[in-house]
Amino acid sequence: MAERDPMIMAFAKDMLGMTDEDIAKITPEKEAEYKNAMENLTRYRIVAEVVDSKYCTALLQKGQKIVFNGVQIDKDASDCPLCVGAIAPLHSTLSVYLDRCMRGKDVDAPIGGIACLDPGMEVGGLGHVLFDVRIEAV
Numbered sequence: 330m331a332e333r334d335p336m337i338m339a340f341a342k343d344m345l346g347m348t349d350e351d352i353a354k355i356t357p358e359k360e361a362e363y364k365n366a367m368e369n370l371t372r373y374r375i376v377a378e379v380v381d382s383k384y385c386t387a388l389l390q391k392g393q394k395i396v397f398n399g400v401q402i403d404k405d406a407s408d409c410p411l412c413v414g415a416i417a418p419l420h421s422t423l424s425v426y427l428d429r430c431m432r433g434k435d436v437d438a439p440i441g442g443i444a445c446l447d448p449g450m451e452v453g454g455l456g457h458v459l460f461d462v463r464i465e466a467v
Contacts, residue, residue: 337363362431369430370399373437374467377419377460379409380442383449385456387412395460397423398467414446415458422462437464 333352337360341347355363375397382389393409395402395416400423402411409415422440429436440462449457 334360334364336367340367365433366427366430369433369436372467373426373430373464374398374403374406375423375426375440375462376465377409377422377443377462379458380461381457381459383457385412385445385447385458387415387456389415389445389458395419397426400427412445412458415460417446418443419460419462426464437466439463 338352340363341352341355377395377397379389379391379393382391387410389409389412394407395409395411396406397403397419422443425440426436429438443460443462445456445458445460447456447458448454
């Protein structure tokens with residue numbers, strides 16, 4: 330068996346509390362992906378900026394941002410109210426970003442606009458918010 334990466338093993342055991350039994354299940358390919366992710370997640374973050382907001386009941390306003398460091402919302406860098414209707418669609422964007430981090434490819438490529446779940450008045454809803462999502466170097 331190949332030598333395990335000490336950084337990955339320390340993270341798995343000390344931070345996540347993984348058991349030796351579960352660590353043994355990690356394939357060398359998956360370990361390499363986790364290492365890529367850890368390295369990339371320290372270099373980049375996701376910024377979702379409101380570029381349009383109309384009748385939003387959560388009061389999201391143009392120019393506000395939700396900042397993600399890895400899978401966590403950076404509450405100090407974010408100035409946007411949190412709304413489940415806005416966060417839910419950003420989950421898909423975060424998944425694309427995390428996949429890029431794990432594979433070590435196109436990490437900082439743009440991801441495109443994301444809309445909140447409320448469709449707006451035109452189609453039976455009320456408010457509507459559109460985010461511009463970008464990847465920034467930390």
